[in-house]
Amino acid sequence: MIKKLNDVVFLFLFCGIVCLIGCNNILSENSNETRSLSNHFKNHFHIGAAINENTILGNDNKSKEIVVSEFNSITPENSLKWMFIQPLPGKFDFKVSDKYVNIGSKNGMYTVGHALIWHSQLAEFMQNIDNKDETLFHVKNHINTLMNRYKGKIDAWDVVNEAFEEDGSFRESVFYKNLGKNYIEDVFVLAAKVDPEVDLIYNDYNLYKSEKRLAVINMVNKFKANGTKIDGVGVQAHWDLNTPSINEIENIILDFHETGILVSFTELDISVLPNPWEMIGAEVNQNFSKFEGDPKMNPYPNGLPNNIQDKLAKRYEDIFKLFLKHSDKINRVTFWGVIDKYSWLNDWPIKGRTNYPLLFDKDYKSKKAYYKLLELKTNQN
Numbered sequence: 001m002i003k004k005l006n007d008v009v010f011l012f013l014f015c016g017i018v019c020l021i022g023c024n025n026i027l028s029e030n031s032n033e034t035r036s037l038s039n040h041f042k043n044h045f046h047i048g049a050a051i052n053e054n055t056i057l058g059n060d061n062k063s064k065e066i067v068v069s070e071f072n073s074i075t076p077e078n079s080l081k082w083m084f085i086q087p088l089p090g091k092f093d094f095k096v097s098d099k100y101v102n103i104g105s106k107n108g109m110y111t112v113g114h115a116l117i118w119h120s121q122l123a124e125f126m127q128n129i130d131n132k133d134e135t136l137f138h139v140k141n142h143i144n145t146l147m148n149r150y151k152g153k154i155d156a157w158d159v160v161n162e163a164f165e166e167d168g169s170f171r172e173s174v175f176y177k178n179l180g181k182n183y184i185e186d187v188f189v190l191a192a193k194v195d196p197e198v199d200l201i202y203n204d205y206n207l208y209k210s211e212k213r214l215a216v217i218n219m220v221n222k223f224k225a226n227g228t229k230i231d232g233v234g235v236q237a238h239w240d241l242n243t244p245s246i247n248e249i250e251n252i253i254l255d256f257h258e259t260g261i262l263v264s265f266t267e268l269d270i271s272v273l274p275n276p277w278e279m280i281g282a283e284v285n286q287n288f289s290k291f292e293g294d295p296k297m298n299p300y301p302n303g304l305p306n307n308i309q310d311k312l313a314k315r316y317e318d319i320f321k322l323f324l325k326h327s328d329k330i331n332r333v334t335f336w337g338v339i340d341k342y343s344w345l346n347d348w349p350i351k352g353r354t355n356y357p358l359l360f361d362k363d364y365k366s367k368k369a370y371y372k373l374l375e376l377k378t379n380q381n
């Protein structure tokens, strides 16, 4: 009898252990399915990251692992910009960009080209040209060369970047000065001729500000009326813990959707540091070097306190809830970087700070905000 009882207990324990192992496997199989950002949001929008040269060249394999496992879209943070890719007239350097595009192709990613026409990070020779013919020659050559080389490999081009001022007027870039106020449309027409298949994007920041947004909306409507191809607007999304409000972000989505183009959030990051503009006004070109080394402006040099980590997680959660609500209008959400350590926000607008704007920390670990996003209800879980 006692032996029998022992046998029963043994059998019971054995079955329990087998079941535990089995259940665990099922659990981990299921959680594997949703354990990446791209998988979690796959029925809604592409989820991307900007990648830097170190990642592209294979000098930062940990970042690359995160990119490949978590994201299904990439943007080159700097490597396709004019000053690097055509530093001298007609002298192109494709060393890094070819590798970048290969990462996208190899991993089946929605691969973005950033950016064809931009006043910043422009080759010096372009900045010194003062006539239309020469400018047009180089613009055509630049667009033809890049778009032809990466035809079928790049899925979307930021054709023109940051062409408007905050009040909606044209930025007086070398392109505007030499080519005239129709230059944005001319460039889109040119791009559409080179590759009619690729998505053509206009990309800019501060589009939550209504004057600037209206300028872009008017431009899109004019393109549509003229039959000029434009597929999407890139909303840069360099935001902070409070600004812009969820309401303001929703207005961006709704207003652009009304023009009939797709919205992409192309450069998402959330600064948690004090904003010097709030302290001394809104003049964008101010020099903040006087704040360098000021501990008040760099409050978390040794780690992010839990309460701010929570705020960041909540902010990302709120933003993504909104993105999910309007996911039929959104093509892509791209983070501007992979891990906090290499974010451009550590040096802008004040050099040498420690910021925490992304989903992965300086040690490549997922932050609370990352887990919050994976907890969001999507239409596949």
Ligand code: 9MR
Binding pocket: 077, 078, 120, 121, 161, 236, 267, 344
């Ligand atoms: O993240 C980029 C940083 O490494 C460069 O130093 C900087 C130069 O302007 O450009 C940053 O990326 C910008 C992007 O190309 C366009 N939108 C604004 C981004 C942040 O400045």
